[in-house]
Amino acid sequence: MCGRFSQAMTREDYLSLIANEADRNIAYDPAPIGRYNVAPGTKVLLLSERDEQLHLDPVHWGYAPGWWDKAPLINAKVETAASSRMFITVMAAWPGALFC
Numbered sequence: 001m002c003g004r005f006s007q008a009m010t011r012e013d014y015l016s017l018i019a020n021e022a023d024r025n026i027a028y029d030p031a032p033i034g035r036y037n038v039a040p041g042t043k044v045l046l047l048s049e050r051d052e053q054l055h056l057d058p059v060h061w062g063y064a065p066g067w068w069d070k071a072p073l074i075n076a077k078v079e080t081a082a083s084s085r086m087f088i089t090v091m092a093a094w095p096g097a098l099f100c
Contacts, residue, residue, distance in 0.1 A: 003039070003040045003074040003075065004037055004038055004039055004040075005038050006035060006036045006037065006038060007033040007034075007035040007038060007044060007045060008033065008034060008035065008036055009033065010029070010031060010033065011026065011029045011031075011033065011045070011056060012029070014047065015047075015054065018047075018054075019054050026054060026055065026056050033045065038061060039061070040061050040062050040071075040072070040074040041060060041061060041062055041071075041072070042060070042061055043058050043059065043060060043061075044058070044059060044060075044061045045057070045058060045059075046058075046059045060072070061074065062074050065086065065089060068086070073086065
């Protein structure tokens with residue numbers, strides 16, 4: 001598994017792949033994000049849907065529930081994610097999201 005990824009295109013490029021102008025409430029920004037080697041723990045843009053609108057929010061790359069006292073996770077084993085206490089809140093928020 002790899003803990004790094006890239007966010008190289010512009011916000012508009014990413015959004016045009018998945019949504020029409022009417023489906024989003026995000027300001028126009030033609031500047032490239034230009035991140036080619038995003039490391040865990042750094043800030044990234046997260047695309048999500050809330051209240052039937054798309055949003056881009058700056059977040060830290062990693063996942064940790066409130067009770068977790070170690071470094072945030074950046075990946076999970078598909079064999080154990082569905083039964084792990086770590087992902088209970090994720091499973092409740094997006095039923096079936098971890099299954100193909």
